[in-house]
Amino acid sequence: MSEIKITGYKCKACGRVHYPKHEQCLTCKGRDFEPLTPDGNARLLAYTQIFNLPWGFDERFLIIGVGEFENGIKAMGQIKADSLDKIKTGMELKPSWEPVRHQYGEPVYGLKFKPLE
Amino acid sequence: MRDVAIIGVGMIPFGRRDQDSLVDMLAYASLKALDDAQLGDKAVDAVYVANMGGGILQHQTAIASALVDRLSLLPAAADTVENGPASGASAVKNGVLAVASGYYDVVLVAGGEKMREVSGWRATDFVATLTHPEVEYPYGITLPGMAGMFTRLYMEKYGLTREMLTAVAIKNQTVGTLNPYAHVTMAITKEGILESPHSVVNNPIIADPLHLYDACPISDGAAAVLLCPLEMAKKLTKHTPVVIAGFGQATDTHTLQEREDPTDLKAVTLAAQQAFTMAGIGPEDIDVAELHDAFTILEVAESEHVGFFKKGEGGKAALAGRTKLGGEIPINVSGGLKARGHPVGATGVAQVVDITWQLRHELPEGRQVLGATYGLTVNFGGFGNNVLSLILKRSA
Numbered sequence: 001m002s003e004i005k006i007t008g009y010k011c012k013a014c015g016r017v018h019y020p021k022h023e024q025c026l027t028c029k030g031r032d033f034e035p036l037t038p039d040g041n042a043r044l045l046a047y048t049q050i051f052n053l054p055w056g057f058d059e060r061f062l063i064i065g066v067g068e069f070e071n072g073i074k075a076m077g078q079i080k081a082d083s084l085d086k087i088k089t090g091m092e093l094k095p096s097w098e099p100v101r102h103q104y105g106e107p108v109y110g111l112k113f114k115p116l117e
Numbered sequence: 118m119r120d121v122a123i124i125g126v127g128m129i130p131f132g133r134r135d136q137d138s139l140v141d142m143l144a145y146a147s148l149k150a151l152d153d154a155q156l157g158d159k160a161v162d163a164v165y166v167a168n169m170g171g172g173i174l175q176h177q178t179a180i181a182s183a184l185v186d187r188l189s190l191l192p193a194a195a196d197t198v199e200n201g202p203a204s205g206a207s208a209v210k211n212g213v214l215a216v217a218s219g220y221y222d223v224v225l226v227a228g229g230e231k232m233r234e235v236s237g238w239r240a241t242d243f244v245a246t247l248t249h250p251e252v253e254y255p256y257g258i259t260l261p262g263m264a265g266m267f268t269r270l271y272m273e274k275y276g277l278t279r280e281m282l283t284a285v286a287i288k289n290q291t292v293g294t295l296n297p298y299a300h301v302t303m304a305i306t307k308e309g310i311l312e313s314p315h316s317v318v319n320n321p322i323i324a325d326p327l328h329l330y331d332a333c334p335i336s337d338g339a340a341a342v343l344l345c346p347l348e349m350a351k352k353l354t355k356h357t358p359v360v361i362a363g364f365g366q367a368t369d370t371h372t373l374q375e376r377e378d379p380t381d382l383k384a385v386t387l388a389a390q391q392a393f394t395m396a397g398i399g400p401e402d403i404d405v406a407e408l409h410d411a412f413t414i415l416e417v418a419e420s421e422h423v424g425f426f427k428k429g430e431g432g433k434a435a436l437a438g439r440t441k442l443g444g445e446i447p448i449n450v451s452g453g454l455k456a457r458g459h460p461v462g463a464t465g466v467a468q469v470v471d472i473t474w475q476l477r478h479e480l481p482e483g484r485q486v487l488g489a490t491y492g493l494t495v496n497f498g499g500f501g502n503n504v505l506s507l508i509l510k511r512s513a
């Protein structure tokens with residue numbers, strides 16, 4: 001399994017964690033950041049199952065959610081599940097870095113979350 | 118700053134308009150606004166065109182240059198304004214600033230979009246290009262998907278129910294049957310979309326927990342308004358002038374996930390507060406509102422964030438009929454985006470057209486808010502990352 005290629009940015013002045021990148025801190029306008037990589041598992045903050053997919057997807061549906069990692073990075077990813085039956089806000093997710101779509105025949109890698117019981 | 122009046126408005130019926138190009142639609146709506154204004158020999162000094170997708174959907178750019186030529190308004194200044202689904206109100210705001218500053222006297226603002234010539238999945242992809250290109254778009258997230266995540270958070274935090282959202286859909290599609298410009302003119306019932314065994318087929322999930330009838334259609338359409346200084350309007354127009362009493366615009370983080378409270382639409386609150394401060398009034402003074410109900414949840418959330426209701430009370434208010442015509446604050450008496458349709462660049466301008474008709478007291482029974490003096494619009498861009506609010510006033 002490939003490493004998770006996400007970089008968060010922690011403001012050195014106030015500690016706010018950003019993802020994606022900003023040139024200035026959202027809270028204090030500081031410009032010095034400490035790069036962070038996602039740490040451990042994530043907790044599910046929000047999710048949906050979408051059926052009308054955009055151009056570029058052949059799946060019947062996608063389950064997409066936002067997870068918060070233990071070090072404060074919040075990131076969107078695809079949730080590996082067949083339905084929403086066992087999905088609950090606040091549940092633990094195991095992250096992985098896998099193809100999330102194909103563009104021009106090439107896989108595009110991104111974040112996936114496996115729900116943990 | 119000069120007071121700015123709306124002296125002409127025009128709209129073409131929204132829907133599927135295969136026979137018309139994007140510039141055709143903008144031109145037809147503009148001619149209606151010009152005719153409505155009865156400008157005489159007054160020249161149009163500048164044209165602002167709201168459009169989001171010409172470059173992507175029609176492979177056509179510089180739409181304002183095309184429109185000003187088509188209308189033979191040369192050598193008027195012409196600018197295209199692209200601000201996602203809030204392009205319409207952005208263009209109106211720029212037109213208002215141009216007249217208020219004293220630099221231009223007569224300004225045409227036209228908004229239009231042609232979305233039906235591509236397949237539904239291309240149109241969905243086009244709108245999704247406003248999401249973050251690295252941390253959202255690649256995952257296949259769509260605007261209905263963003264709204265679905267937001268809706269679940271709202272349900273968990275405030276106890277919002279599907280029944281409340283359904284009340285918004287039924288209200289808007291019912292009044293939409295009376296709007297000759299509306300794309301959707303089919304009334305729906307609670308039984309058909311929520312209660313009967315057939316409702317799971319009639320009204321399938323599109324982005325859980327949102328269902329088909331929680332979403333606006335994909336539409337073609339255009340709308341236009343003509344602006345000038347109030348003093349000039351009083352001499353030129355037979356209509357009761359409607360003035361732009363206030364406007365506001367605010368932005369928020371590109372992604373929903375970076376907001377401290379993702380159920381808090383700060384840009385809506387700030388835009389409305391700015392508009393209220395400029396107009397010198399409060400939410401209780403508004404007689405009629407056009408809110409950006411691309412999804413039923415947005416009408417509910419915006420009705421709270423602009424201050425008509427407390428947070429968490431908007432769904433209950435809709436269910437109790439407080440936002441219907443005849444209720445304490447009639448919302449989307451046009452049918453809203455839900456029934457009128459949402460050709461993205463046109464929407465913010467169409468809201469201003471509908472409120473202008475309300476404040477001129479020109480609408481038929483069943484749509485007219487009797488004695489309306491103040492109207493408010495919210496045009497919601499991104500997923501709440503760029504929002505405008507306008508307050509219009511019937512000039513005494």
Ligand SMILES: [Zn+2]
Binds near residue numbers: 012013030
């Ligand atoms: Zn900081």
